[in-house]
Amino acid sequence: MNSPLLVVENLRKYFEIRRGFLGKKLYLKAVDDVSFSLNRREAISIVGESGCGKTTLGKTILRLYEPTDGRIIFDGKDITNLEWKELKWYRRETGLVQQDPFGALPPFMTVKRILEEPLIVHGIKKGREREEKVYEALEKVKLTPVEDFINKYPHMLSGGQQQRLVIARAMILEPKLIVADEPVSMLDASVRIEILKLLKELQNKYDLSIMYITHDLSTTRYFSEKIHIMYAAHIVESAETRELLHNPMHPYTRALLNVIPDPDPANRSIIRDVPAGEPPNLVDPPKGCRFHPRCPNFIKGVCDVKEPPVTEVAKEHHVKCWLYG
Amino acid sequence: MSGEHFSVKNLVIYYRTMKGEVKAVDNASFSLSKGETLAIIGESGCGKSSLAKGIMRLLPRNVSVYKGIILFNGLNLMNLDEKEFTNEVRWNKITYVPQAALNSLNPVIKVGEQMIEPLILRQKISKSEAFDRAAKALKAVGVSEVFLHRYPFELSGGMKQRVIIAMSLLTNPELMILDEPTSSLDVLTQANIMNLLKRIKKEKNLGMIFITHDVSLSSELADKVAVMYAGQIVEFVDAETFYSDPKHPYSKKLMESVPTLRRDKELSFIPGSPPSLLDPPKGCRFAERCPFAFEKCVKDPPVIYMDKGFYVRCWLYVKE
Numbered sequence: 001m002n003s004p005l006l007v008v009e010n011l012r013k014y015f016e017i018r019r020g021f022l023g024k025k026l027y028l029k030a031v032d033d034v035s036f037s038l039n040r041r042e043a044i045s046i047v048g049e050s051g052c053g054k055t056t057l058g059k060t061i062l063r064l065y066e067p068t069d070g071r072i073i074f075d076g077k078d079i080t081n082l083e084w085k086e087l088k089w090y091r092r093e094t095g096l097v098q099q100d101p102f103g104a105l106p107p108f109m110t111v112k113r114i115l116e117e118p119l120i121v122h123g124i125k126k127g128r129e130r131e132e133k134v135y136e137a138l139e140k141v142k143l144t145p146v147e148d149f150i151n152k153y154p155h156m157l158s159g160g161q162q163q164r165l166v167i168a169r170a171m172i173l174e175p176k177l178i179v180a181d182e183p184v185s186m187l188d189a190s191v192r193i194e195i196l197k198l199l200k201e202l203q204n205k206y207d208l209s210i211m212y213i214t215h216d217l218s219t220t221r222y223f224s225e226k227i228h229i230m231y232a233a234h235i236v237e238s239a240e241t242r243e244l245l246h247n248p249m250h251p252y253t254r255a256l257l258n259v260i261p262d263p264d265p266a267n268r269s270i271i272r273d274v275p276a277g278e279p280p281n282l283v284d285p286p287k288g289c290r291f292h293p294r295c296p297n298f299i300k301g302v303c304d305v306k307e308p309p310v311t312e313v314a315k316e317h318h319v320k321c322w323l324y325g
Numbered sequence: 326m327s328g329e330h331f332s333v334k335n336l337v338i339y340y341r342t343m344k345g346e347v348k349a350v351d352n353a354s355f356s357l358s359k360g361e362t363l364a365i366i367g368e369s370g371c372g373k374s375s376l377a378k379g380i381m382r383l384l385p386r387n388v389s390v391y392k393g394i395i396l397f398n399g400l401n402l403m404n405l406d407e408k409e410f411t412n413e414v415r416w417n418k419i420t421y422v423p424q425a426a427l428n429s430l431n432p433v434i435k436v437g438e439q440m441i442e443p444l445i446l447r448q449k450i451s452k453s454e455a456f457d458r459a460a461k462a463l464k465a466v467g468v469s470e471v472f473l474h475r476y477p478f479e480l481s482g483g484m485k486q487r488v489i490i491a492m493s494l495l496t497n498p499e500l501m502i503l504d505e506p507t508s509s510l511d512v513l514t515q516a517n518i519m520n521l522l523k524r525i526k527k528e529k530n531l532g533m534i535f536i537t538h539d540v541s542l543s544s545e546l547a548d549k550v551a552v553m554y555a556g557q558i559v560e561f562v563d564a565e566t567f568y569s570d571p572k573h574p575y576s577k578k579l580m581e582s583v584p585t586l587r588r589d590k591e592l593s594f595i596p597g598s599p600p601s602l603l604d605p606p607k608g609c610r611f612a613e614r615c616p617f618a619f620e621k622c623v624k625d626p627p628v629i630y631m632d633k634g635f636y637v638r639c640w641l642y643v644k645e
Binding site: 049050158159160188189190191192193194197215216217218219221222245255256257259260261262263264265267268271272274275278 | 483515538546567592594
C-alpha cells in the first residue's frame, strides 16, 4: 500500500456572501485551487497566517464543509461528493483536533460520556466494549490512572489535559487521518512540546497520517516531514521540512522565516525586514500573484498581470512564483 | 544616568476568593536603569499580569494583601494616595498596554477622541493642541492621521495595537508596561510591532516592562529578564546570561522546551503542572517538578545574589 492516503486535487471552497443593497452575489474564496497529497504514516504542516484559508482547507478535507470544486481522494476512494449516509464511514477514518480544547469539549459531559459519544454514534452499543475502548483511549493519551479522570468534567482538567482528551476523542475510532488545527497555540511553552510529542508518538505507534495546521513555523521542524505554505487561499510553496527551512524560495516564505526569532540577546539590536501591508481580502484578491502588492521582488508587468505557475525548483520542492516560472 | 530608575522590592499581592487566599505575587523584586527593558517571562497563571497591574494600581477589588516598595525616581509610589498616583503617575509617567489591548478601545468613540483623553485630563491642554499631538504620535507609529476620525472597527488588529502604543506614548512617559502586546497578532504583524517598540525604545530612551510567555519573543527586547514561577520571581538576570546559561532549574527546563528554527536541538518538556496558588507547596515551589531537587528543597529556598543585584532563588547555589 504505497499509494498516498489522501490526494487533494484543485480543491476550492468558496463561501457565498451578499453585499450591497441589490444583493449582488459575491464569493469569499477561502481555498482556491489547492493540490497536495499526504502519504500513509506521514505528518505534514500547513502553515499560514490567520485568514489564509488553512482552517477551511482542513475542514473541507474532513467534509465538514461542502467542497465547491476539485477532488478529495481518501484511501483510493473519491469522497468529494459522498452523500451524508456514506460519509459515516469517512467520519470513522478521520479525526479532528481543534485549537481551543475547552471550547471543543461539551462542558456538561463527563470525560467518559465525551469519549462514548462517537462510539454510540458509530454503533458500538455494548456497554462492556464501550468501556474498554474508553479506557484504552485514555491510556493512549496518558490520562492515567484512568479512574482519576473518567468521571471528571472538562473544567476540572488543565489545558494540557483537556487537549489530551480532545486527542483521545479524535483517536477513539482508530482513524487513519488526524487533522490537527492549531492544536497547541493556546497552551504554554512546555505543555506545547508535551502535546506535540504525544501526537508524534501516536503517529508512529498507530500508523497515523497527520495534517498539522499552524501559524508557527518553529514547531514544524520538530513535527512534520513536509511543509506547505499558504498565502491568501493558495499554497505558495511546498517542500520537505529541512529543504524548506534551509532553502526557502518564495518571497513570502522568506519573509516569514526572517521574522521568527530564536532566543538570542542579539535580537534586540536587529530591525527585521517585514513586507509592508496586510494580506488581501479574499473576496476580491489582487490580480496576478496575490502577494505582489507586498513583495520585495515584485516585477512590474509580470507579477501583477498573470497568476504565477507552480515550478519545481528542486526535488519535491514546488514554488508558485514568477521568479522561478 | 545610571543606577536605579525603577525598582520593585518585596512586592506581595494576594487575592481573597471563595476558595481561600490566592498568593498571586510573593516577594517580587527587580530593578531597572533608565531606558532599560525588563522581560517578565512565565506561564499562564504565574502572576505576571498581577505584577503589572499591581505596579499600575489597577488591581481588582478582592485584593487582601498589597504591600512592598515600588521606587520610581527615588520616590516610593506606595506612599502616594490615590489622587496623587492618578495625577502624577498613571498614564503620565508610567503607561500600560493591557493584555488583549485590541479590545480595550471603545468601539463607539472615534480613535482620535479616545487618544486625546489622557492629554486633556492629565496634562490640561486644549483640544486642538491635543489633536495635533495625537496626529504626530500616530504618524510616529506608522499610522496615517486620517484614522483619527475613524472608529476602531475600521482598523486592522495591527493598526489598533499601533494606536494603543501611540496613545501610551502621548504623555511622554518614562516607563511603559506592555502585557503580551502581540499575543493575538499574526507573525508578520507581530514583527512590525516589535520593530516599532525597538525604535521607540532607542529614540525615546524609554524604560519598558515587557510581559510575555514567549521566550523567543522576549529576546527581541529584553536587557534584563525576570522569570516567574507560581507567584515568585525565581531568577532575575541580564539577557546575555539568561539566553545562554540560565541558572534556575525552571529557567533551564523552560529553555529546553523552546523550539528553534535555525538550529537542531532536542526538545523536552516539564512533566506535571504548576501548583495552585491557593495553597502553594512548602519550600521550593518548583521542587516537585525539578530534576535537581534534593533534601533541602523542602525548605524555602534562599535568594542568592550575584553581580549587580541579579539573583536566583534556589538551594543549588548555596555555597557551604
